[in-house]
Amino acid sequence: MAAIGREFFTVKTVSEALKGFCPTHLTGVETVGLNDACRRVPAADVHAPEALPGFDRSSVDGYAVRAADTFGASESIPGYLRVVGSVQMGAAASVQAGAGMAVAIPTGGMLPSGADAVVMIEHTSEATADTIEVIRPVAPGENVVRFDEDVAAGTRIAPRGRPLRAQDVAMLAAAGVVDLEVHARPRVTILATGDEVVPPGAPPLNPGQVRDALSASVGALVREAGGEPSPPRIVPDEAGALRDALTGVLGASDVVVICAGSSVGMRDQTAGAVAALPNSETWCHGLAIKPGKPTLLAHSDGIPIIGLPGNPRSALVIFRLIGMSLIRRVGGWTVEPLIGTLRATLGRDLPSAAGRLDVVQVRLSEGGLAEPIFGSSALLSVLTAADGYVIVPEDANGLSAGEPVEVFPYG
Amino acid sequence: MAAIGREFFTVKTVSEALKGFCPTHLTGVETVGLNDACRRVPAADVHAPEALPGFDRSSVDGYAVRAADTFGASESIPGYLRVVGSVQMGAAASVQAGAGMAVAIPTGGMLPSGADAVVMIEHTSEATADTIEVIRPVAPGENVVRFDEDVAAGTRIAPRGRPLRAQDVAMLAAAGVVDLEVHARPRVTILATGDEVVPPGAPPLNPGQVRDALSASVGALVREAGGEPSPPRIVPDEAGALRDALTGVLGASDVVVICAGSSVGMRDQTAGAVAALPNSETWCHGLAIKPGKPTLLAHSDGIPIIGLPGNPRSALVIFRLIGMSLIRRVGGWTVEPLIGTLRATLGRDLPSAAGRLDVVQVRLSEGGLAEPIFGSSALLSVLTAADGYVIVPEDANGLSAGEPVEVFPYG
Numbered sequence: 001m002a003a004i005g006r007e008f009f010t011v012k013t014v015s016e017a018l019k020g021f022c023p024t025h026l027t028g029v030e031t032v033g034l035n036d037a038c039r040r041v042p043a044a045d046v047h048a049p050e051a052l053p054g055f056d057r058s059s060v061d062g063y064a065v066r067a068a069d070t071f072g073a074s075e076s077i078p079g080y081l082r083v084v085g086s087v088q089m090g091a092a093a094s095v096q097a098g099a100g101m102a103v104a105i106p107t108g109g110m111l112p113s114g115a116d117a118v119v120m121i122e123h124t125s126e127a128t129a130d131t132i133e134v135i136r137p138v139a140p141g142e143n144v145v146r147f148d149e150d151v152a153a154g155t156r157i158a159p160r161g162r163p164l165r166a167q168d169v170a171m172l173a174a175a176g177v178v179d180l181e182v183h184a185r186p187r188v189t190i191l192a193t194g195d196e197v198v199p200p201g202a203p204p205l206n207p208g209q210v211r212d213a214l215s216a217s218v219g220a221l222v223r224e225a226g227g228e229p230s231p232p233r234i235v236p237d238e239a240g241a242l243r244d245a246l247t248g249v250l251g252a253s254d255v256v257v258i259c260a261g262s263s264v265g266m267r268d269q270t271a272g273a274v275a276a277l278p279n280s281e282t283w284c285h286g287l288a289i290k291p292g293k294p295t296l297l298a299h300s301d302g303i304p305i306i307g308l309p310g311n312p313r314s315a316l317v318i319f320r321l322i323g324m325s326l327i328r329r330v331g332g333w334t335v336e337p338l339i340g341t342l343r344a345t346l347g348r349d350l351p352s353a354a355g356r357l358d359v360v361q362v363r364l365s366e367g368g369l370a371e372p373i374f375g376s377s378a379l380l381s382v383l384t385a386a387d388g389y390v391i392v393p394e395d396a397n398g399l400s401a402g403e404p405v406e407v408f409p410y411g
Numbered sequence: 412m413a414a415i416g417r418e419f420f421t422v423k424t425v426s427e428a429l430k431g432f433c434p435t436h437l438t439g440v441e442t443v444g445l446n447d448a449c450r451r452v453p454a455a456d457v458h459a460p461e462a463l464p465g466f467d468r469s470s471v472d473g474y475a476v477r478a479a480d481t482f483g484a485s486e487s488i489p490g491y492l493r494v495v496g497s498v499q500m501g502a503a504a505s506v507q508a509g510a511g512m513a514v515a516i517p518t519g520g521m522l523p524s525g526a527d528a529v530v531m532i533e534h535t536s537e538a539t540a541d542t543i544e545v546i547r548p549v550a551p552g553e554n555v556v557r558f559d560e561d562v563a564a565g566t567r568i569a570p571r572g573r574p575l576r577a578q579d580v581a582m583l584a585a586a587g588v589v590d591l592e593v594h595a596r597p598r599v600t601i602l603a604t605g606d607e608v609v610p611p612g613a614p615p616l617n618p619g620q621v622r623d624a625l626s627a628s629v630g631a632l633v634r635e636a637g638g639e640p641s642p643p644r645i646v647p648d649e650a651g652a653l654r655d656a657l658t659g660v661l662g663a664s665d666v667v668v669i670c671a672g673s674s675v676g677m678r679d680q681t682a683g684a685v686a687a688l689p690n691s692e693t694w695c696h697g698l699a700i701k702p703g704k705p706t707l708l709a710h711s712d713g714i715p716i717i718g719l720p721g722n723p724r725s726a727l728v729i730f731r732l733i734g735m736s737l738i739r740r741v742g743g744w745t746v747e748p749l750i751g752t753l754r755a756t757l758g759r760d761l762p763s764a765a766g767r768l769d770v771v772q773v774r775l776s777e778g779g780l781a782e783p784i785f786g787s788s789a790l791l792s793v794l795t796a797a798d799g800y801v802i803v804p805e806d807a808n809g810l811s812a813g814e815p816v817e818v819f820p821y822g
Contacts, residue, residue, distance in 0.1 A: 038627075053789075054621075055618055089606040090608070091607075092618035109607075121675070145789045149787075157795065165822040166628040166727060170791055173626075174621070174622050176611055176622055178612040198501075200445055200583075207465075208498075208501045209502075211587055213581040213582070213584045216581070223449070224449075264518075310519065312581055316578055320577075338775075339820070340818075340820050341752070341753075378519075378556045410749075
């Protein structure tokens with residue numbers, strides 16, 4: 001039983017890892033234009049250079065008026081106003097709205113001076129060629145979007161550390177902010193290790209060989225988290241090869257991912273290679289999670305290094321849970337993403353050990369059932385057959401069939 | 412009241428639009444490599460060219476054995492086996508596992524012929540230099556991932572019409588599928604209209620002008636839906652300008668989005684320009700939704716055309732709900748995306764007319780409250796302040812404070 005002792009030195013829970021493993025490295029700052037700004041992370045708060053809107057605007061099609069002129073107007077006793085002109089879009093009105101006057105105005109038009117409200121066209125009718133009947137009163141400010149009602153000059157319109165959403169981009173555009181300082185995308189180096197691993201495009205396999213399933217798929221999750229994956233690279237099992245590879249890539253990486261060999265010997269080699277890096281600290285070597293226990297979290301000079309489990313299914317589970325969160329943090333996120341779930345009813349019992357977090361793939365059926373998919377953590381088909389996953393939390397002894405569960409959707 | 416009649420010819424509900432507005436155009440097919448395959452939509456089912464794994468593999472570190480040799484083994488009466496060699500990763504074993512023999516094997520190693528199970532290293536100990544003690548029996552097949560257990564040759568590993576997820580990419584890589592046929596990204600032309608609209612980077616505004624807030628933000632949502640937005644382009648209000656622009660872009664567009672002027676006159680002009688296109692059909696001109704009623708859905712020769720409302724907030728709500736769904740369909744999606752939500756408690760009453768769908772932006776507070784953000788549909792700040800939105804369905808007369816609600820997260 002000698003091998004057990006050396007397997008996992010420092011096992012941590014997933015919540016400990018998500019909270020406690022916080023290497024200090026952050027990516028630098030670069031400038032992007034508006035059309036490339038969505039999902040990027042501002043490196044500093046952005047403030048509105050000027051008020052929005054920059055003038056009182058009509059929010060309807062109608063007539064700009066002095067509200068007082070419409071008081072008491074009704075279908076039976078309409079008010080009469082003289083139409084003295086019309087507002088053109090994109091220009092200041094050339095006429096004033098004096099007492100007893102109306103100026104035709106389209107939605108979005110700039111309120112002419114003198115007017116303080118707009119009567120909707122539906123509440124008017126033409127009485128003569130230059131006179132309208134008003135059949136409903138308006139209050140001052142009615143149907144008007146006031147100067148600076150959307151945003152006052154100097155207001156923060158995008159906080160640092162939260163990725164920009166489509167509406168944030170719209171606001172920046174409206175405010176005339178066309179270039180902004182964002183965190184650079186984390187450069188994520190992915191190293192696949194193992195003498196049995198060959199590139200996916202390799203010629204027919206020899207007995208015992210397998211194709212590198214992780215570089216492309218982990219790379220896809222890197223992009224989803226806002227990072228830029230390195231080109232795939234396979235490192236042989238030879239002593240020193242991993243250490244040399246790590247030393248070579250650290251200077252040009254913001255995060256390093258090792259798709260580790262899964263044998264005990266390979267795990268030891270990964271841990272040793274990482275421990276030998278300058279100013280390195282191994283934060284944990286083993287996570288209380290299923291699948292994915294043989295996970296290594298470390299850093300060298302503040303640059304995070306994740307050693308993924310050797311089984312592709314475990315590796316993808318861990319990378320989605322821990323790796324993506326790390327990349328976001330290195331890329332300047334200061335908030336957690338809002339991740340929605342689907343409600344379903346658990347189709348079968350899910351036993352689990354307390355103190356361990358279980359990630360269980362499920363298939364969603366028409367009737368709202370979440371059917372667990374069981375199978376070895378070596379099987380990718382468990383992941384590809386799944387619509388999402390259920391988490392059995394660390395403090396639970398499993399979940400029971402018929403319980404309501406939250407399903408994190410894949411996709 | 413003459414203006415009311417001509418405003419909305421054919422008002423449809425949002426569910427009618429999502430189900431019923433199905434222009435026939437689909438993008439063509441192109442080939443992508445694995446590293447660019449995530450989120451792309453296969454144009455045909457993909458099948459595994461060969462079985463996975465391609466050989467019986469050990470799922471643990473241990474000894475490959477004949478299971479029968481371990482029957483009855485226990486801590487008090489261990490079985491003894493002769494170690495005749497070891498398996499190297501990535502190669503066939505050079506030895507056979509005969510009766511009474513064991514072959515050392517790492518996780519992922521290829522089972523030597525003769526063996527039918529693997530004893531975990533933890534259940535063995537060295538007895539002599541070439542003999543091990545086995546203290547637990549294994550059943551045939553135990554700790555082995557069988558040939559084709561993950562996927563049999565010819566199995567469908569990715570369906571057409573469903574975008575590829577990271578795990579699908581992993582499976583394709585494992586199976587050696589390195590190029591695949593996917594639908595081309597829909598080319599989405601975005602036309603901003605209005606004499607008052609200037610590019611976001613324009614010099615200081617004249618009175619009455621506003622910056623184009625929609626091209627960049629709608630473009631971001633286009634990308635999120637898998638499409639490729641056109642460079643921003645602003646079309647003036649002149650009669651014929653929109654029709655000319657539409658005629659010019661249709662041939663190189665898979666979807667056309669018109670960020671419409673919001674005045675009644677501009678809406679009429681959009682409808683007229685669209686109706687004048689070859690083989691065009693206006694499917695609806697008005698949606699039973701708040702905000703976003705002045706939405707136009709049409710097609711020309713099967714190419715969908717969306718006329719968005721003039722208010723930026725309404726436009727983004729409609730584009731997220733209807734536009735993204737259209738782009739996905741044109742881009743070959745045959746399934747709906749799985750969109751998760753967050754559970755919250757509604758902080759205030761939300762009155763709504765039955766028969767109309769309301770999209771209400773909310774802020775999420777620490778205690779799980781969803782606080783509605785009210786304000787004119789002209790205000791982008793309602794959207795930028797929101798964490799997500801609540802939908803008041805068409806068949807409801809509003810929702811009450813204290814009700815549980817599902818919040819669709821932004822971002």
